[in-house]
């Protein structure tokens with residue numbers, strides 16, 4: 001069983017010390033996939049200075065030289081991998097970036113080129129800002145050949161671009177929901193990669209304030225029973241003492257199983 005860890009929102013606004021405080025004793029055990037924003041535009045959240053919540057100004061990652069240097073070292077040491085997390089991560093009046101931006105194709109193409117060049121890293125995964133993707137946003141990402149790590153992406157064929165595998169994947173998820181006794185409205189995280197014509201998708205389990213160890217263990221045990229894999233997703237900027245304690249105890253729970261392999265999130269997609 002593969003076990004991976006994803007952390008969202010590394011960007012110009014990220015202090016290196018904040019990442020180190022959360023992950024110094026974690027990335028020595030499991031590589032952290034940092035879903036990184038290449039040209040961050042501020043929005044209202046902890047860790048972004050208030051004057052940039054609505055300034056609309058875009059900040060290239062390279063303007064945080066300390067972070068870029070740290071990321072290059074962490075990547076070389078295999079403690080970190082980098083995924084593309086939108087282009088600006090900005091919120092539009094009528095939706096999140098990959099629902100509402102007029103040019104998602106350009107954003108994927110240029111964001112990918114920028115991150116791989118600046119960090120001298122392979123980038124093969126996309127994480128949608130706010131886990132939100134329109135049909136066109138999904139096409140843009142898939143056509144760029146990027147795999148998607150999400151949480152609660154829709155598998156309904158009407159919500160997605162159509163390809164030769166869409167219907168079979170929809171049935172797979174339906175069968176899994178039925179086998180696990182879920183009703184239509186019950187949340188479900190399918191524990192295997194879903195392979196589409198030009199990319200694959202994998203759903204993550206969230207660690208947010210209030211998430212308990214029991215909830216994560218239940219998700220992990222279910223994935224394990226199904227012969228699946230597991231990815232935990234969190235945000236460094238909201239990891240406080242209690243959340244960190246849950247994370248460490250959960251890693252211990254996973255590590256106690258002899259067949260669990262801690263891997264970089266990219267490996268969730270390899271056969």
Ligand SMILES: [Zn+2]
Pocket residue numbers: 008009085089128129130
């Ligand atoms: Zn985000």
